[in-house]
Amino acid sequence: MHTGHITTPFGRRPAKLALVKEQFAIAASTPSTRVEKWKVFRDVCETRERFGLQDRAIAVLDALLTFYPDTQLDASNGLVVFPSNAQLSVRAHGITESTLRRQLGALVDAGLIMRRDSPNGKRYAHRSRDGEIEKAYGFDLSPLLTRSTELALLAQDVAAERMRFRRAKETLTICRRDVRKLITAAIEEGAPGNWGHVETVYIGILSRHPRYPDRNQVDTTLGEMELLREEVINMLEMQVESKNMHGNAAPNDRHIQNSKTESINELEPSSEKEQGANVPEEPKTKSVAGTKTKAKLEQIKAFPLGMVLRACPQIIDYGPVGGIAHWRELMTAAVVVRSMLGVSPSAYEEACSAMGPENAAVAMACILERSNFINSPGGYLRDLTKRSEQGEFSLGPMLMSLLKANGEGSAVA
Template sequence: MQTGHVTTPFGRRPMSLALVKGQMAIADSSPGARIEKWKVFRDVCEARERFGLQDRALAVLDALLTFYPNGELDAEHGLVVFPSNAQLSVRAHGITETTLRRQLGALVDAGLIQRRDSPNGKRYAHRNRDGEIEQAYGFDLTPLLARAKELAMLAQDVAAERMRFRRAKEALTICRRDVRKLISAAIEEGASGNWGKVETAYIGILARLPRYPGRTQVEAALDEMELLREEVLNILEIQLNTDNLKGNAIQNDRHIQNSNTESINEFEPCTGKAQGENLAEQPHPKSVTPRDTKAKLEQIRAFPLGMVLRACPQITDYGPVGGISNWRELMAAAVVVRSMLGVSPSAYEEACNAMGPENAAAAMACILERSNFINSAGGYLRDLTKRSDRGEFSLGPMLMSLLKANDQGYRKVS
């Protein structure tokens, strides 16, 4: 059986130094080595991406191994198989001859098999009187035997890489969920802080991830998301500690005061005069003072214009110049949308008085975004106005819901 020498390909197939190097490497392989052929095949399947092989190339390699009669690859018994293309195609699940030739070339280029071409390019074998093969021309499986240890190490490395990738994705999913729910809880319960900025950072981290990210990209996003989670937790911890201190002071001094948890100025120091005014002008539980209204409006305005436009992209079509770049243009677009949706001028004016013109425009953008699900835009806006008068209206949950819906819609489309 021919082993340990260099042969050139038949016909117009060119010879290359890489082929020479591969054949010399086989000549230097350990004599007497044996390996279970299907174990080597499984290692090749595991590491196929490292060789740039397609699934059909593995089907062709599987077919070649079925023509080797023994269960173990053993150089002493010869490692050249010589099936015809027709036989190979049948055992490779009926792939076409063009595809078969291409995948055989891919296996050769990957250094997993070698060609042993006859003088006329046909595949056959010479046998002695006892029926044993003396010389065979076809495909040499010796590279699989010579590279068995290398293939096993590659398979282990690929499996470990896949495990690291899966764990990184799981950690990112959990961290992403934590940040998302912490932001939503903080906004819904009126925790002070620039949650619009935090939301923008959260969306930016996810936007930088490609559709099919690699492990390094997932790990980079995980690092950023973990830092953001720490920042959110620090903000909430500071507020909770401050609330506890205020609660202890109230209990010790037997002092009851009206606290507005939705105000973004909760941690700002105030003068003694301001404190006195707060105690003297304490409102009735069923009434809302201008100061309370101002605090609620400031809470709503914590959301930047860019966030409103991301949550309500349809409003940009009604901008003065086909777009919106500032609050004034958003308010102008809201007037157009008001008329289009049949909201009366009086209803919109009441909303502006109760919420402020910027907040009323943002609410109008939200109504436009959900217009398919709202029977009466005017009635809906009046209801928001009444809730705003009672101090029950918050723009945050509306924007968060629309942002989440738009993000899901974008993923489905992409």
């Protein structure tokens, strides 16, 4: 029987069976002889999120430990401290009494301290004639001594989890960099493949990644990004193998390849100059699609990045390092602006598919510049996407209008 070790709270605070169970466990345990109190406190600080404790609860526990005179918790010397709320508030950096009561309750619920309430609810101690404490009413620090080993192991687990989280974020950063640079190199050097779609998938993965992710969210994004990296590497590897297979082919092999209506060279704005008169005439229905694709890429080349930034200077603040020096940085900033303006990922992906990633980024920059006059940025972008698919929209007039509004219209003209 352990009736002498069970106590109930004073006043209106109810006695919970969970707390009674914890008192039984502490009474039945054989705690360490002594343990350094500030070491246990550091372990609690390390594991406070596991217990659902706020930083103010840690400050209150710190204040309680300062009222224990020895540097080591020792059961033989008694582990009950009995400061008043006013004294606790001073040592807890002046928190209010209501906050103090709430955080003391959180420490009790977490099983880190116990209440030893007196008949009238006051905190005090009975002393012998020699001045030694015979009986004390207040807060019992026995759980810290009893659970010291458990808290130390839990602190080690939290530190290991934090290390795994940090390494997962580092791996994601490297993987994201690899995918971004491989896509950029493939697009700039005209590698065969549907790189516009790959770019859209990449932007979609980043748009779903929260700004302050937890471990599971980082692992999810990392898995998607690693799959995309494998796909990009496979596409580039297939291209290298294809070049090796056709490296010694006949001189007219290039001409035969260009005769296919779905040749990737249709997507290169300079392909007509490079191929010259050897390019056979395409069927009318096929050439229209090729002309539209060329027009999109030529439209990007027609608007220098500097011109876009002069027309839309606000987006510069959202660049990766507080500035924009390349098209890929503009596209990265556009993803941030999309989220800020409340444009859905699906609306932006549709814009990237219809206009191309670069044009979609320019459109987002224009929408940001005119955000004070646009009630629904998402609906506005969808409208531009629909008009772009119908061939009824061009970014030129919009950029010119913004340049004119910024006082550079005459210089551009």
